[in-house]
């Protein structure tokens with residue numbers, strides 16, 4: 001099949017590359033010229049393990065192309081994916097302007113190039129319930145009926161840092177549509193999933209849109225539950241990881257997303273919770289649980305700040321070494337990273353920050369300003385520091401050389417928000433160790 005993917009960001013790029021790998025002929029289109037030039041040369045604009053190898057392989061096979069020429073691509077395509085961003089607006093609602101611009105562009109192209117079979121327009125961006133119906137209305141208003149273009153909702157569940165694996169091997173594929181033709185076309189597009197018996201969830205457009213937000217919201221609830229419990233465990237001298245393990249073995253609860261941390265971040269959980277709350281408000285239903293999740297997540301970041309400040313008390317011109325800036329490991333994405341709240345709060349309280357992240361420093365710099373000194377290794381960040389604050393669970397932090405670390409620091413104190421350091425080893429090495437949710 002010939003496919004157009006609009007948007008070469010995390011989702012569009014990964015989707016396009018994986019569809020090319022399935023044997024389709026794919027154009028990934030973006031309005032960002034420098035992004036397209038980099039991609040044409042085989043370089044990924046995002047850090048995502050495994051992506052450059054797949055880009056190169058599929059560029060060489062001739063199945064994958066990057067371009068800014070939407071018109072010729074859509075003209076030739078039988079399926080068009082929209083994977084543009086849907087950020088938070090000031091009110092918390094999803095800002096749909098990029099999505100509707102893309103829809104209008106596709107509508108204009110389709111009206112000039114009628115085809116015999118209807119084009120499938122797949123909304124992959126995360127959008128609030130009712131959006132795909134608005135897309136259908138927009139197409140109708142442009143004179144494009146169902147005989148010319150069929151709208152499908154196909155939300156994406158990939159995780160950054162694991163995006164290729166998630167896209168090639170999803171746990172389920174959600175397809176929202178209002179016609180049998182659409183379900184059939186999506187199944188032939190996704191033939192490797194069908195062959196591997198990956199479950200397809202075939203539902204209405206509205207249900208597909210809801211499934212995406214509900215899934216993200218539920219995962220954020222799980223994280224917030226364990227983060228809140230972590231605070232209680234600290235007071236009751238219990239290890240929250242022991243509690244999480246005991247809970248997670250109950251199949252009704254499950255072990256995933258019960259890892260305490262500095263609060264969740266990233267490009268989606270925070271914005272999607274706000275967007276779902278806004279949908280609730282619009283429909284006269286206050287989603288109280290989501291309000292609580294937001295408060296718990298803010299409190300978690302404050303808790304981390306307080307833990308560091310307590311340990312800096314009485315030290316003049318204190319230095320905090322920060323290991324990890326990205327919102328999670330294996331990504332360079334800084335969108336809504338806890339570091340963006342925690343570091344400014346520490347700086348406002350007089351701390352100097354020396355930070356090290358394996359890949360996110362370039363993205364962090366414009367967001368955190370010049371108050372942070374960026375270092376090229378964990379040991380360099382630890383030089384003369386009074387607290388070592390671990391914010392991201394990068395693999396290399398798990399087996400950091402504690403004796404070497406101690407010799408670098410002015411005061412041997414670790415605040416570990418990801419539980420990457422073994423507390424006994426840290427204490428044996430002479431550190432004052434704090435791990436979130438630990439006795």
Ligand code: NAD
Pocket residue numbers: 006007008009010011012029030031032035083084085086098101102124125126127156157158159160267268
């Ligand atoms: P992103 O910001 O990384 O990428 C969006 C891209 O779209 C940008 O490169 C931008 O230049 C391009 N773009 C915008 N308007 C365009 C147009 N008219 N024509 C061509 N290109 C255009 O966004 P993202 O993180 O990939 O997210 C995209 C959507 O997928 C969002 O709705 C998001 O909520 C959802 N989502 C994201 C993830 C994730 O892990 N990032 C996972 C699941 C779902």
Ligand code: UGA
Pocket residue numbers: 126156157158159160161216219223256257258259260261262263264265266267268269327328
């Ligand atoms: C999340 C979802 O997991 C994806 O299914 C979804 O497609 C995506 O959002 C999206 O809609 O964008 P992602 O944000 O990439 O994916 O990363 P996660 O692994 O879900 O982590 C999100 C945040 O929660 C991170 O800050 C992470 O550190 C935190 N987290 C996660 C915890 O604190 N504890 C956990 O147990 C799990």
